[in-house]
Amino acid sequence: MKNHCKKGLTAIKNAYLFMDKVYKDKATERLEWETRELENIFSLLTLGAFVGMQAPPMHISLELLPEMEQELTIMTNRVCTAHDPLGDLFSMFDAF
Amino acid sequence: MSNQHYYFHAGKGGVGKSTTSSLSALHLARSGKKVLLVSLDPAHNQADIFDAKFTGKPIQVAPNLRVAQADIDEWIKQYLQGVENQIRANYTYQTAFNLEKHLNVVKHSPGIEEYALLLAFQHYRKKHTDADVIVFDMPPTALTTKFFNLPSLSLVWLEQLLALRCEILEKKKIITKIQLGTREIECDKITAKLDQQEKFFTELRDIFQDSSRCSINLVVNPDRLSFAEAERIDTTLEGMGMGLSRIIMNKVVGSSEWDTSSPLMARHDVCPIPLSPTQLIGQPALDAYLAMHDQSFGFLNEEAHES
Numbered sequence: 001m002k003n004h005c006k007k008g009l010t011a012i013k014n015a016y017l018f019m020d021k022v023y024k025d026k027a028t029e030r031l032e033w034e035t036r037e038l039e040n041i042f043s044l045l046t047l048g049a050f051v052g053m054q055a056p057p058m059h060i061s062l063e064l065l066p067e068m069e070q071e072l073t074i075m076t077n078r079v080c081t082a083h084d085p086l087g088d089l090f091s092m093f094d095a096f
Numbered sequence: 097m098s099n100q101h102y103y104f105h106a107g108k109g110g111v112g113k114s115t116t117s118s119l120s121a122l123h124l125a126r127s128g129k130k131v132l133l134v135s136l137d138p139a140h141n142q143a144d145i146f147d148a149k150f151t152g153k154p155i156q157v158a159p160n161l162r163v164a165q166a167d168i169d170e171w172i173k174q175y176l177q178g179v180e181n182q183i184r185a186n187y188t189y190q191t192a193f194n195l196e197k198h199l200n201v202v203k204h205s206p207g208i209e210e211y212a213l214l215l216a217f218q219h220y221r222k223k224h225t226d227a228d229v230i231v232f233d234m235p236p237t238a239l240t241t242k243f244f245n246l247p248s249l250s251l252v253w254l255e256q257l258l259a260l261r262c263e264i265l266e267k268k269k270i271i272t273k274i275q276l277g278t279r280e281i282e283c284d285k286i287t288a289k290l291d292q293q294e295k296f297f298t299e300l301r302d303i304f305q306d307s308s309r310c311s312i313n314l315v316v317n318p319d320r321l322s323f324a325e326a327e328r329i330d331t332t333l334e335g336m337g338m339g340l341s342r343i344i345m346n347k348v349v350g351s352s353e354w355d356t357s358s359p360l361m362a363r364h365d366v367c368p369i370p371l372s373p374t375q376l377i378g379q380p381a382l383d384a385y386l387a388m389h390d391q392s393f394g395f396l397n398e399e400a401h402e403s
Contacts, residue, residue: 044254
């Protein structure tokens with residue numbers, strides 16, 4: 001009897017944690033997408049010179065470059081998703 | 097260092113920027129000021145004028161006067177080397193692979209040369225705080241105006257980038273708060289770099305716009321071409337919020353005439369410097385010239401004393 005109660009409580013606790021995680025993820029999914037997009041814009045603004053875009057003076061890009069490995073990777077990945085814009089758009093709609 | 101005064105001798109190629117800057121530096125040194133003369137001009141005429149070999153490290157040429165010659169190519173090389181080292185330290189091996197090849201191309205990018213000039217300017221003013229006055233022999237017009245404009249231009253970009261970065265960080269903080277329940281204050285290295293750059297350029301812009309700390313002397317000759325370019329420089333500098341301190345009319349002879357109706361005459365003091373009958377090469381020739389025409393450089397004393 002005691003064991004059953006314990007199992008039941010653990011199951012309720014797990015269910016609660018699962019639901020909590022799901023709702024938290026739902027709540028932040030859109031925000032994360034927005035942040036990712038802003039980071040893409042930032043990368044393009046600062047590192048755009050390397051792909052032929054209007055860019056700030058070269059020294060600003062160069063000063064930031066050592067800290068922007070992640071952004072460079074994001075930008076390279078964006079080049080890949082750019083070939084499949086619809087796929088990217090629909091993955092964004094999954095959030096709703 | 098806040099009392100240090102900076103003189104910039106700018107103007108069209110061949111008007112005598114190097115000669116007037118060396119004579120000005122020598123005049124100030126003779127009046128008791130500790131003077132550092134720095135050549136930022138890639139032509140490096142100071143070595144010919146003083147008939148000596150100069151490097152980036154200042155060399156004493158007369159009592160109270162030291163001369164240095166900034167090698168801009170070397171500054172660019174060092175700067176790019178620094179960036180490359182930082183990238184190699186921060187990036188994974190694969191990302192930083194073959195980096196040297198890309199940076200070799202970057203050194204020819206627009207803007208790098210004037211940035212190297214600004215780095216050299218900052219280096220000399222911060223490292224030689226004992227100097228009362230630093231006289232800069234500037235490169236020809238185009239590069240000089242870009243040099244003066246770079247801080248303001250960079251600040252426009254930096255403001256926008258900082259605003260965008262703050263927006264990203266704010267969103268990241270909200271995500272962290274929802275996910276982890278804490279609102280962690282993130283130490284963003286990119287924001288730190290942007291802040292550092294903003295501080296660097298704000299300091300430079302403030303110095304360039306402060307006439308009590310910095311004097312821009314425009315060197316011209318009494319001829320029409322020289323005047324036409326001088327008027328354009330004056331307009332460009334005014335657009336940047338900077339003002340010329342005076343016009344140094346170099347190579348003036350008894351029969352020299354210049355256009356007194358030029359707007360430059362109305363807006364700025366004109367200081368005529370007589371043409372030397374002999375070539376001004378070597379310390380004795382410069383001393384002999386100043387012994388005769390010391391009063392022509394009297395305009396420098398007031399500013400240096402005010403500082």
